[in-house]
Amino acid sequence: MTTFAGSRWWIVGASFGLGRALALALAREGADVIASARSADALAELARAQPGIKPLPVDVTDPGAVAAAVERAGAVDGLLYAAGDYEPMSARAWRPGVAEQVAAVNFIGALTVLSHVVPAMVARGKGRIVLIGSLAGFRGLPGAIGYGASKAALMHLAENLRVDLTGTGVTVQCINPGFIATRLTARNDFRMPQIMTPDEAACRTLRAIRSGRFSVSFPAPFAWLFTLGRHLPVALFQALVR
């Protein structure tokens, strides 16, 4: 069973929402948490709220800034990539630049951070990588141009990492939450089944990390629509979610 006390975790995307709740939860369990995102003020406030959290502002879409942040973070036992962006957008009302921005944070940003962290963990022969995917990454959903594909890419990347890193001492997990009440879902104008608070989602995420399972999706039964639904013909799945 995983104990977080005394371990050093870098949470990217820790200023608000799920990442913030995870930073607080991990620090309360006795972990040293390095908290990153763009909003320096929110990170400073987070560090004041809970001992054990150190702010490290960074924009994951800036490779130079990421390289500098990696230096300042130093060796970490765990990396939790929770940075994310989302704009509801249908292919029928495509706004240039939006999908690129979302993908830059959700997927390319993850690649940039991992390109530094993974080799360092492999060299040390230990480490934990946790990527926050989404139920939206399993199948093509309406109004998710940019977001859905970027999460699918991140979840696929987790599988690539898992197979390559088996035997290196570096473990990989992909946690796929359903709806969480955050800044991102405040942009939705539809009913969100089984929506969770960030604290509730953080609690389930820590439980998933502790389980050691590669891929964990929640909350049930909503998550079953996506985990089982990926085996359905696309027309049937899309008729169900519509």
Ligand SMILES: NC(=O)c1ccc[n+]([C@@H]2O[C@H](COP(=O)([O-])OP(=O)(O)OC[C@H]3O[C@@H](n4cnc5c(N)ncnc54)[C@H](OP(=O)(O)O)[C@@H]3O)[C@@H](O)[C@H]2O)c1
């Ligand atoms: N909300 C949901 O229903 C839901 C469902 C499934 C998965 N998720 C995933 O959960 C994660 C957290 O999202 P959330 O819902 O908690 O939203 P949120 O409150 O908006 O948090 C997103 C985090 O990402 C950071 N971020 C965004 N752009 C960044 C950039 N360029 N560089 C560094 N950090 C950046 C934000 O901080 P700054 O703005 O300060 O940079 C913030 O800390 C995301 O990966 C999201 O896709 C969310």
